[in-house]
Amino acid sequence: MEKLDKFYSVAPMMGKTDSFFCYLLNLINKKTVVYTEMMHAEAIIRTNILDDYNYLNNINNVAVQIAGNEPSRLALAAKKAAEKDFYEININCGCPSNRVVSGSFGINLLLNPKQVRRCAEEISRYTNKNISIKTRIGVDDYTSENILDNFLVELNNASINKYIIHARIAIREKLNTKDNLNIPPLDYERVFKLKKKFKNNTIIINGGFKHTNYNENIKRKIDGIMIGREAYKTPWIFNSDLTYENIEKKKYIIYTYIHFLKNNFEKYLFKKNALFHIQNLFNGYDGAKNWRNLVAHSVRSKNLNNLLNFIECDKLKVI
Ligand SMILES: Cc1cc2nc3c(=O)[nH]c(=O)nc-3n(C[C@H](O)[C@H](O)[C@H](O)COP(=O)(O)O)c2cc1C
Numbered sequence: 059m060e061k062l063d064k065f066y067s068v069a070p071m072m073g074k075t076d077s078f079f080c081y082l083l084n085l086i087n088k089k090t091v092v093y094t095e096m097m098h099a100e101a102i103i104r105t106n107i108l109d110d111y112n113y114l115n116n117i118n119n120v121a122v123q124i125a126g127n128e129p130s131r132l133a134l135a136a137k138k139a140a141e142k143d144f145y146e147i148n149i150n151c152g153c154p155s156n157r158v159v160s161g162s163f164g165i166n167l168l169l170n171p172k173q174v175r176r177c178a179e180e181i182s183r184y185t186n187k188n189i190s191i192k193t194r195i196g197v198d199d200y201t202s203e204n205i206l207d208n209f210l211v212e213l214n215n216a217s218i219n220k221y222i223i224h225a226r227i228a229i230r231e232k233l234n235t236k237d238n239l240n241i242p243p244l245d246y247e248r249v250f251k252l253k254k255k256f257k258n259n260t261i262i263i264n265g266g267f268k269h270t271n272y273n274e275n276i277k278r279k280i281d282g283i284m285i286g287r288e289a290y291k292t293p294w295i296f297n298s299d300l301t302y303e304n305i306e307k308k309k310y311i312i313y314t315y316i317h318f319l320k321n322n323f324e325k326y327l328f329k330k331n332a333l334f335h336i337q338n339l340f341n342g343y344d345g346a347k348n349w350r351n352l353v354a355h356s357v358r359s360k361n362l363n364n365l366l367n368f369i370e371c372d373k374l375k376v377i
Contacts, residue, residue, distance in 0.1 A: 065281075065282045066284075066296065067090065067262065067282060068092040068093060068286075068289040069093055069264055069285060069289065070093035070095055070096055071287075071290060074290045074335075075092055075095045075290075076095055076331060076332075077094075078319070078332035080092045080094065080116065081116075081315070081318060082293065082315050082335055082336070083289075084115060085311045085315055086293050087297045089119065090119065091120070091146075092120050093148055093192075094121065094144075095123065096125045096150050096153060097123065097124060098126055099128065099131040099134070099135035100126070100135075102135035102138055103138065108139060112142070117142060117143050118143055118144070120144055121144060121145045121146035121148050121190070122147060122148065123149075123150055123192065124148065125150040125163050126177075127173055129177045129179070129181075130180060132180065133180040133181045133184045137184040144187065145187075146187060146188045146189070148189075148191070148192055149167075149174065149190070149191050150163070151168055151174060151191050152194045152224055152228065153165060154228035154230055154235065155235045156234075159230050168197055168205065169200060171208060174191065175212050175213055175215060178213060179216045188219075190218070190222060190260075191213060191222070192221075192222040192224070192264075193221070194228050195225060196228075197228045198227070198228075198229060203248070203251075206252065214259070219260055220259065223262065225245050225248060225265040226242040226243060227242045239287075244266050246263060246265075249261065249263045253279060260282070261281050262281060262282040264283070264285075264286065267284075267285045270283075270285075270295050271298075290335075291338065293339070294308065294339070302342065305340075305374060309374060312369065313366065315336065316336075316366055316369075319332050319333070323360070323362075328360045330357045333356055333357050334353075336353060337349075337354070338350065343377065344377050345375060348373065352364055352368055
């Protein structure tokens with residue numbers, strides 16, 4: 059299996075990068091760092107939501123993303139996550155959804171760096187895990203470069219060294235969450251400029267990246283690339299051995315994943331999302347449509363045997 063360095067990582071995505079997807083990514087490439095979907099500090103503190111990650115072998119390659127704005131609550135949540143040995147604690151300072159904005163966390167925090175600093179300092183008192191921040195290049199009319207620059211200056215004072223920057227602004231209220239992922243234009247140059255200014259920080263760029271073969275030109279300008287939607291659609295990109303022709307290895311990975319799900323569902327609850335993760339992974343192959351239908355059927359029947367049979371009977375082929 060190719061040793062992909064930590065240059066590429068998988069973005070946090072609600073409803074997508076759950077513990078099952080983290081498990082699947084680990085089967086694809088043990089070295090890839092995956093960010094969990096955003097979890098609110100209160101959910102982490104008051105529920106057993108983190109226990110879903112107990113069965114991962116790669117927990118130390120999984121970064122937990124926490125949302126909130128209360129230093130003591132974020133710290134408590136981070137402590138709970140650190141006890142599970144997550145790779146990194148990431149604070150969400152970029153989500154523009156109405157619910158998040160009305161709770162004054164997510165993207166609102168870009169305009170309140172002192173509060174994020176207090177949160178980071180409090181988290182550091184409870185754990186020595188690395189802390190990172192995910193944010194955007196601006197919000198609404200606050201697009202002056204000073205906004206993001208000052209944000210980093212303030213957080214550098216709390217010894218935060220890693221920043222993941224979604225290279226577009228967010229527009230609160232006027233755009234919904236989905237449009238906020240597509241309509242504001244990408245501005246990679248802004249992120250490259252940030253790296254030039256904050257040379258000692260690790261700056262990861264995010265937004266619109268589609269593969270894991272970017273050339274040296276971009277590697278000179280930035281410390282890493284985070285991939286979201288494409289990582290979910292085609293996680294195979296995280297292992298260069300998994301070419302179109304290498305379908306046998308892909309089948310083996312999915313077979314292993316389904317076995318894992320079978321055992322997991324026997325012990326815990328059936329989770330349909332875990333199956334949605336693999337529904338489109340054979341698109342482009344002969345048999346893909348039958349595979350998709352079979353996955354949909356398994357979601358309804360909660361029976362995974364027909365999926366295992368389908369793979370065993372060699373019904374998926376290169377066209
Ligand atoms: C379905 C979905 C859910 C997302 N959930 C989160 C989230 O929980 N936390 C977060 O910081 N960003 C979230 N994002 C934003 C992604 O992390 C990423 O910044 C964005 O998709 C841009 O990267 P991409 O163009 O590679 O997809 C989400 C995006 C999508 C598509």
